[in-house]
Every structure is written in C-alpha cells, then in structure tokens.
Amino acid sequence: MANTIFLIAAAIMLLAMIIAFFRIIRGPELGDRIVALDAMTIMALSAVAFLAHHLGRAIYLDVALVYGLISFLGVVAVARHMERGL
Amino acid sequence: MEVLAIIGSFVSLIGAFFLLLAAIGIIRMPDTYNRMQTGTKATTLGSMLFFVGIGLAHPSWWTKLLILTVFIFLTNPLSSHVLARALHFIGKSPLVEPYSGPSVRDDLAFDEAQALLAAEGSRQMERGEAE
Numbered sequence: 001m002a003n004t005i006f007l008i009a010a011a012i013m014l015l016a017m018i019i020a021f022f023r024i025i026r027g028p029e030l031g032d033r034i035v036a037l038d039a040m041t042i043m044a045l046s047a048v049a050f051l052a053h054h055l056g057r058a059i060y061l062d063v064a065l066v067y068g069l070i071s072f073l074g075v076v077a078v079a080r081h082m083e084r085g086l
Numbered sequence: 087m088e089v090l091a092i093i094g095s096f097v098s099l100i101g102a103f104f105l106l107l108a109a110i111g112i113i114r115m116p117d118t119y120n121r122m123q124t125g126t127k128a129t130t131l132g133s134m135l136f137f138v139g140i141g142l143a144h145p146s147w148w149t150k151l152l153i154l155t156v157f158i159f160l161t162n163p164l165s166s167h168v169l170a171r172a173l174h175f176i177g178k179s180p181l182v183e184p185y186s187g188p189s190v191r192d193d194l195a196f197d198e199a200q201a202l203l204a205a206e207g208s209r210q211m212e213r214g215e216a217e
Contacts, residue, residue: 005095016109
C-alpha cells in the first residue's frame, strides 16, 4: 500500500517535471528558462530521493545531495552571467 | 512500522502535489518574477515534505535526509534571491502589459534613487561650505 502511494507521488512529480520542461522550451528569455531549470532540478532531487526509497539504497541520498549542490552553483553562475557577463 | 510507512507515503504525496502546483505556476504565471516566486517557494515546501515522507518510511536514514532538507531550506531562497537580483539589475520590467499599472512597486529601485539623492545633497552641502 505504501509503495503504491509512493509510486503515485513519483508519477505526479514526473508530470510536474514535464510541465516545467515546457517552460524551458517555450521561455521567451534566459531568465524564464533558468527559473524553470531551477525548479526542475529541485524536482529531480526529490526523484533521486524517491529512487533511494524504491531501490532501498541509502547511498543514493548522497547523490541527491551532490546534485543539489551542483545545481545551486549552476543557478548562481547563470544569474551572475545574466547580471554582468561572467 | 507499516503504519509509519503509510503515513510517510501520504506526506510524500502532499509534497509531490506541491511540486505539481509549482510546475503549473511556472507555466501559467504572466512574467518572470512571478514564475520565480512560484518556482522556488512551492518547490521548497514540496521537496521538504517529500524528504520528510521518505524519512518516515525509512527512519534509519534520518541523518542524510535531515542534511538534504536543511540544504534545500538554505539554498533555495538564496538561488531565488540571486535570480531576482540579476533580473532586476538587467532592467527586466516587473510585469507584462495587461497587468501593469499603479500597483507595480519596486522598492529596490526606490531605495537606490533615494541613496543617489542623499549623496547628491551631501555633495551640494560640502560645496556650499567650501564657498
């Protein structure tokens, strides 16, 4: 029962990632794209945590942590680039 | 243990629902600032609820999940602020055409103008004293 509800939650999260990806394709400017990419990486972080639960391996949470660190640095780098050309 | 897993799965479902709301906000909101607002606030709450749900399902993983949750809680508002700051300094207008009007408010631009005026006033006063 719990696993089924976790799978439904993961499906909703996948739908959210697909919807956010439409904004990356359609976004008129770089700002919209990077906003959508930021939201999408947070969703991907949750997806990695779901994989850790589904496969029963705690080591995947470290992957999620490193991925979150790198995505945060990427967003900050692109924002600096927008601001005055990094 | 089974009851705890079921409670955790429902908490994760609520978190996934918040992530879906964030995605709908990103696709529906009229301009970049509003998209930034929905895209970072709602994903913070959604992912934190998701991690709490997984922590309820696997109580022995709580240290790593706590680190992840605190990390999201600290860095997500930071990246949102950096994005808003960059958008403001490249001169992005706050709202698109049909929504703009007297309700538009830009406190940062107001503060900058005020600081400029104050600097100008003190310079003039110095000049007056010199004469």
